[in-house]
Amino acid sequence: MPRFAGLCTRNFTASVASLACTLLVTLSVPAAAQAVLKAEKSAADPSFSWLKVATSILSPLKQQPGQIPPMITWEGFGYEPLGADDVKTLLARGVTPHLHMDAAMIPAALALQNAGAPVVLMQGAGGNFPSELAGKPELWAHQFDASYKPTEAVRPCPSLLAGWVAGAEQVRDTLKKFKAAGVNVNSVWMDWEGDPLYGKDRFDQATHCLRCRSILPASLLASKPQFEAWCRRRFVELIGTYLAAPVLEVFPACSVTNWNAMVSTPEHPLNDWDFEKIDPSMPSFFTAVNTAAYGDTKYWHRWQKSYKLDQEHVDQFWFHSMIEQLSTETANRLKWMPEKSAIPWVARWLPENDEYNLPVMSRERYRELLRHMWLRGIKGMQVFNPRFKDYEKMAVYELQDAATIYSEMAPYHDLIETGTPICLDVPPAQSNKLVWSGLKTDSKAVVRAFKQGGGKAMASIGIWPGVKVQFPVDANGVTALVEKSANGVHVTLTRSESAR
Numbered sequence: 249m250p251r252f253a254g255l256c257t258r259n260f261t262a263s264v265a266s267l268a269c270t271l272l273v274t275l276s277v278p279a280a281a282q283a284v285l286k287a288e289k290s291a292a293d294p295s296f297s298w299l300k301v302a303t304s305i306l307s308p309l310k311q312q313p314g315q316i317p318p319m320i321t322w323e324g325f326g327y328e329p330l331g332a333d334d335v336k337t338l339l340a341r342g343v344t345p346h347l348h349m350d351a352a353m354i355p356a357a358l359a360l361q362n363a364g365a366p367v368v369l370m371q372g373a374g375g376n377f378p379s380e381l382a383g384k385p386e387l388w389a390h391q392f393d394a395s396y397k398p399t400e401a402v403r404p405c406p407s408l409l410a411g412w413v414a415g416a417e418q419v420r421d422t423l424k425k426f427k428a429a430g431v432n433v434n435s436v437w438m439d440w441e442g443d444p445l446y447g448k449d450r451f452d453q454a455t456h457c458l459r460c461r462s463i464l465p466a467s468l469l470a471s472k473p474q475f476e477a478w479c480r481r482r483f484v485e486l487i488g489t490y491l492a493a494p495v496l497e498v499f500p501a502c503s504v505t506n507w508n509a510m511v512s513t514p515e516h517p518l519n520d521w522d523f524e525k526i527d528p529s530m531p532s533f534f535t536a537v538n539t540a541a542y543g544d545t546k547y548w549h550r551w552q553k554s555y556k557l558d559q560e561h562v563d564q565f566w567f568h569s570m571i572e573q574l575s576t577e578t579a580n581r582l583k584w585m586p587e588k589s590a591i592p593w594v595a596r597w598l599p600e601n602d603e604y605n606l607p608v609m610s611r612e613r614y615r616e617l618l619r620h621m622w623l624r625g626i627k628g629m630q631v632f633n634p635r636f637k638d639y640e641k642m643a644v645y646e647l648q649d650a651a652t653i654y655s656e657m658a659p660y661h662d663l664i665e666t667g668t669p670i671c672l673d674v675p676p677a678q679s680n681k682l683v684w685s686g687l688k689t690d691s692k693a694v695v696r697a698f699k700q701g702g703g704k705a706m707a708s709i710g711i712w713p714g715v716k717v718q719f720p721v722d723a724n725g726v727t728a729l730v731e732k733s734a735n736g737v738h739v740t741l742t743r744s745e746s747a748r
């Protein structure tokens with residue numbers, strides 16, 4: 249990504265000025281029909297290693313990322329202690345291993361810490377966890393009427409807390425062991441997705457449970473929507489109380505988040521993966537929220553037959569789908585919980601329900617999306633890179649794309665750390681209009697714009713009262729760094745080399 253500082257900068261002496269600069273690279277990106285991209289098949293490499301991928305494919309950062317934490321990945325670099333050289337090699341490329349919340353990993357944590365890496369704990373949990381930690385099933389599982397047979401696995405009674413208490417004790421005990429060994433845990437970014445949130449028949453199970461009927465209000469068991477909304481609200485409170493709070497008891501400065509820790513409001517409710525509205529949610533104990541930007545094949549059912557099925561319009565669809573939750577959540581959070589940071593998960597492609605043959609976002613547009621995410625108020629990123637059978641390369645691309653854009657955005661780390669988002673507009677699912685994002689402080693700003701649908705447009709973006717920057721864009725986005733000085737306003741433009 250070449251910089252055009254010498255060609256396209258100009259001091260702003262007027263309060264409102266336009267930037268007229270000629271971009272020397274001419275690129276044509278036709279919006280005409282193209283073959284629609286599908287997931288790329290590839291044979292599995294028997295000697296596959298993420299460390300090998302990172303060292304062979306990722307380039308070292310050109311500039312330091314300041315306080316932006318290195319990215320963790322879902323599939324990582326193992327859980328054994330790594331050598332300092334390997335850790336430093338990863339950090340130099342913007343990534344770092346994660347560990348589990350397991351005292352057996354203390355040696356690996358010390359190896360990371362001693363090599364200068366943050367200690368990040370992340371792991372998934374689901375099913376009946378943590379209710380099952382209460383012990384024998386009769387202590388936590390539903391007690392059904394004799395005639396009732398559930399269609400899915402037996403769920404926990406959602407009103408009982410013994411398992412959650414046991415889970416919190418495990419968190420405390422484990423983290424105290426890390427602390428006693430001299431480890432400072434920087435981040436706990438967990439993926440507890442279980443009880444009482446899931447189970448398609450969870451309402452039926454609760455209504456047929458003698459214990460639930462004796463504890464829960466009858467009105468709650470009379471309405472499936474009311475019960476499921478209650479389960480979601482309760483989940484947010486439970487993970488805050490029994491996961492976030494115990495972490496902060498031991499490490500008060502730790503960054504803590506978990507799946508579904510997000511700010512949803514009645515005015516701007518978030519959607520879950522099935523596009524049901526998420527009830528108002530204020531995850532007060534968490535220090536960070538955990539949105540997701542996934543090219544999840546579940547979303548494809550929102551594709552309309554009236555849309556033009558070519559790559560440009562597929563890219564527009566995915567851009568909209570993937571930036572929507574993050575933007576809406578940020579707007580909510582800036583208003584109601586502005587002290588919290590955001591550490592979203594990202595993935596260009598996530599085949600759910602064995603959907604491997606649906607249109608996929610182009611890598612170029614995905615990289616554009618990642619740039620805009622960085623300019624919409626996030627403080628870090630987690631890369632969802634599972635290797636699906638026969639699609640190993642797709643996972644490699646996840647890491648490569650995210651690390652490339654992390655490197656590209658590193659020079660703007662001060663604005664990412666302290667700037668305020670200045671555009672959270674969500675482009676419609678199909679739109680040929682210009683899309684832009686940006687961050688600003690009182691004296692500095694960075695904005696990024698590109699045009700969907702082919703052709704050119706003039707970005708005209710107000711930064712501060714009386715100060716507007718203008719620059720031409722096409723499908724190749726342009727990043728504008730805007731700096732105030734005693735002489736006026738100075739703008740540096742950087743643009744992409746190619747859009748596809």
Ligand SMILES: [Zn+2]
Pocket residue numbers: 389390391404405406453454457458459460461
């Ligand atoms: Zn029950």
